[in-house]
Each structure stands twice: as structure tokens, then as C-alpha cells.
Amino acid sequence: MSHSLLRPASLALLLLGLAAAPWALAHPSLVRSSPAAGATVAPANQIELQFSERVLPRATRIELRMAHGRLQMAIPTASQQVSADGYTLRAGFATPLSAGEYHLQWRAVGQDSHPITGDYRFTVK
Known part of the structure; x- marks a missing residue:
């Protein structure tokens, strides 16, 4: 293969690789x-x-805690399951959550097997 054809082909492969990287x-x-x-x-x-x-x-799972003064009280789930399509995690509780402030931490593992975590807070009135 001549050098004039090799350079554009290499550049095209590099650009394709960079585009697919994300x-x-x-x-x-x-x-x-x-x-x-x-x-x-x-x-x-x-x-x-x-x-x-x-x-x-x-x-893939959640952990839920309720603020109780300075303490955080763990709230156990009755069930945790991922939907049939694999995109949604549903966590059920034996009884409705009582009034208070909650801290939810989640952990998800995708098809690449790398765990990702996150958290947020919400309030039940």
C-alpha cells in the first residue's frame, strides 16, 4: 500500500476510535x-x-436511611428487583415510609461490570 493511501486510512481509523470511545x-x-x-x-x-x-x-441495589436527630436509622426493604428490560430498579417496603427526611444511596453495575454509586435526599410529609 502506498504512503499516500496509508495516511488517510490511519486518520480515519483514529477518528472512528475516538468517536466510539465514549x-x-x-x-x-x-x-x-x-x-x-x-x-x-x-x-x-x-x-x-x-x-x-x-x-x-x-x-444493583439501594440503601435507605431515615434521619433521626444526629443518627441515621436504616430502613430495610421488603424487596429489590430490576425490571425485565434491565433499566429500572424497584425497591418495596412492607409499610409506607413514615414522615421524615431520608437519605437514599444507590449502587448500579452495568454490562461493563463497573459499579457506579450515587445518593440523594428526599422528604416524606
Whole structure:
């Protein structure tokens, strides 16, 4: 192959690789939540988190804590499951959440097996 053809082909491959890099490095991110971050909501017995890509059910979960003065009281879930399409985590509670301030921490693992974490707060009135 002549040098005049090799240079444009190399440049095209480099540009293609750079364009695909963000997809290769993508991780799940939180797209929507119910209740939403910072929201004040009525008592509910389910939390729903929707992610930007499929997550692995065995490694994706939430932990919920309720502010009780200076202490944080863990609120156990009755169930946690990822939807059939793999994009939504639903956590259910045996009884509706009582009035108070909550801190939700989540962990999601995408198809690339890298864990991503996040957290937010909401209030139940």
C-alpha cells in the first residue's frame, strides 16, 4: 500500500476510535427517580430508579436511611428487583415510609461490570 493511501486510512481509523470511545467507557447513570432528589412526597411503599443502560440485578441495589436527630436509622426493604428490560430498579417496603427526611444511596453495575454509586435526599410529609 502506498504512503499516500496509508495516511488517510490511519486518520480515519483514529477518528472512528475516538468517536466510539465514549460508548466504550459509558457507565449506567441515574436518569429518573421516584421520589425525585430533593422532593417532598406523600408516604409511599416503593422507590423506583431508572438508569441510562441495563444494570445487573445481582449487583444493583439501594440503601435507605431515615434521619433521626444526629443518627441515621436504616430502613430495610421488603424487596429489590430490576425490571425485565434491565433499566429500572424497584425497591418495596412492607409499610409506607413514615414522615421524615431520608437519605437514599444507590449502587448500579452495568454490562461493563463497573459499579457506579450515587445518593440523594428526599422528604416524606
